[in-house]
Amino acid sequence: MAKQAATQPLHRIAERVRFCTRCGTMHPALDDGKRVCGDCGMGVLLTAQAGAIADPGDPFLVVSEELRVVAVSQSAEQMFGNEASLLSHPLLSALSSSEGDDALARAVRRAAMGSRDVVTLPVRAASAVARDAGPLEARIAACGPPRAALVVIELALRAL
């Protein structure tokens, strides 16, 4: 067993997961100082609530409080286009919501500011590939450090 810092009770560690911003691989949320993913060597390791990413293969974006895309997972590239075309671009140029872009922007901004709520919204993606995939949902949760919003994209089929 790794030693737990006194400031981090066990139950809080178990509720959190560390993930790679590039390949999506999930690791235990241990504070070992590692910042770069050992699996792909490209992504940065961020921490989020354990339920935020259901499957390491789920496409996701990491978005700043200013609603700009700061990281793109490999599986999200297949849906939204390559990383270079997305990085530092506005999230709302890649994604919109039938609940209103205001609602999407608000949820992302709150998560990026560290909200503990995990919010799910119906979304549409601008890319043709994503439109063909069918109705989508975004699960939005806080991640970091540094603070940002994790926007995980899922097919909305289970809503039927």
Ligand SMILES: [Zn+2]
């Ligand atoms: Zn990785």
